[in-house]
Each structure stands twice: as C-alpha cells, then as structure tokens.
Amino acid sequence: MTTGGGTEPDAGRAPSGDAGRGSGAGGGSGADAGGDAVAEVLSALADPTRRRILDALAAHGEATATVLAAELPVSRQAVVKHLGVLDRAGLVTGHREGREARYRVIPERLGVTARWMDRVAAAWDSRLSAIKRLAEGG
Amino acid sequence: MTTGGGTEPDAGRAPSGDAGRGSGAGGGSGADAGGDAVAEVLSALADPTRRRILDALAAHGEATATVLAAELPVSRQAVVKHLGVLDRAGLVTGHREGREARYRVIPERLGVTARWMDRVAAAWDSRLSAIKRLAEGG
C-alpha cells in the first residue's frame, strides 16, 4: 500500500480545481467528498488572525465584518478578505441582511478535518509499530 | 462568555502535555512550550509539499532528505527546510546515522491537534444550537 495512509488530501488533485462555491449556498451542510476540502481548511486555519476571527464569530453567533474588525487589531477590509478565505474553505457562511453582511460559523468542515487528521495519526501509528516489529526481528 | 469556545490555541491553553522530545539533526528542534503547539502544527500542515513529505515519510517509516527529494518535485534543500518546520512543529524527528540524517514521523501532535479541532467543532455546534434555541423564542 504505497500511500496507504494518505497524508495528502489533494491526492489526485485537479490543478484547476476551483470549487468556487458562494457564501449563502449553505454548502457547509452538504457531505463533502473530502478531497481538497481538508487542504483548504488547513491552510485557512493556519493563520492566527483567521483563527481569532473564527473565535469571535463563534462567540457572537453571527456578526458582520465591521463588528469583527472592531474587536480585532486589523482593518475591516482585512477581515473581509479573511472571511472570503474562510468561506471558500467552508468554515463560515454569510448572507446579506439589508445593508449589512452577516457571517456565521459552520462546524461541519472542522469536524471532517479533525476526523481526517485522526485517521492520518492512526495510520502513522500503525505504520510505526509495524516497522518496529520488523526491526525487532518479529 | 468571551472566548468560550476557544478557537485560538494560543489563547492560553495548554493541550495535553507535550511529549518532551527534541530532535536532532533537523536544526532548530521544536522547543515550543506546548500552548501554541496546535498553531505550529496547523501552519506546518498548511503547505502541500509538507504534507507530501509527511506522507512519503510515513510510507517509508524512515528516510533521509535526499531520498524524499528524489520522489518529490523539489530539491533536497527544500525538503530539508520543510523537515525543519515539521520538526519544530513536533511532527517529525530526525537522528543522525553515520553520514545520513534519517527522519521519521511522530503521530502524537497530530492526534492532539485532531482532538483540539474536534473540541472546537463541538463548541461551535453547541453555540449554534443555543443561539438557534434563543432565536426560536425558546
């Protein structure tokens, strides 16, 4: 089993695979295939500011970029950009309400990614113990 | 309830005790306290090449930067740098054997991060349902 564990979510990636999903689509709910969704989540989560945004967003339940920017050390535009990334990763969703754009968090993808990560960790574990067995002349 | 859920790993929480391990050859060795261990893992995992390296490494059980570079589309030096990052994140460890420096993966941190992520997802979930209840006049 070559890449059995599969640490790489993009395995068999499509170079031009721009999912291009919009916000309101409620995409978070749909059962994702897995694929590069995990990769997107990982890189989205890699940024500290983005994590803080998610944190604040989860705390508010629902909030606008302006509100979020007010309690973060960055401009509204920065927040907007981050929300864009988070949306593309399927971690948040936004809908327009009158003159404001409210966002909220979507737990789904995070759970999926957590499970993926757990699987990989388990795979590493078994791989390591298998190798250990071999090394010990088992 | 400020940062109740705590999406931010650096927020002052220490995940399970870090397996105090140092690595040798990589250079730098991960000496992080453990609070931002999750953050380090996330940013380490954010890079595709790094994920492929981890994948290849897990498949080999143990390998040198040269070997890894041979099956990846990057130079040995690039691999070395990545291994440095991975080492600092506590995802791999390396030891010198004669004239070669062999690396292997460490499942621990990945598991820790997976659990952290799961907790956050759960927190988001309960927050959302709580808000939903309120909204429905419950």
Place this chain on the structure above:
DNA sequence: GCAACGCGCAACCATTGGGTTGCACCTTCT
C-alpha cells in the same frame, strides 16, 4: 590517501499573502 556520497549553511530570487488606504455604490434614517 583519495574520490564519492551525503549533509548543512548561506546567499539569493520570486511569489504569496496579509494588511492598508481610497473610492464608488447601495441601504436606512430623519
């Protein structure tokens, strides 16, 4: 001892990406 292999360090380049500012456009309130 000498050549070959492998590693680590350092300099350097190009791109990405987080952040800011400025501006035009659409709602809401008076």
Place this chain on the structure above:
DNA sequence: AGAAGGTGCAACCCAATGGTTGCGCGTTGC
C-alpha cells in the same frame, strides 16, 4: 431628498516563505 452607515472592489505595500544554487565539511568506501 440628503446625510449617515455599511459594503465591495481595486490598487498598492511589505514581510514571510517556498524554492534554487553554490560551497565547505564530515563520512564512507576503494
């Protein structure tokens, strides 16, 4: 209608970072 509040788009800046090449040095093997 007009002012105020809020969003979205675009241009621009700068630091971080992934990647490369070149070189010196320890290790192994002939």
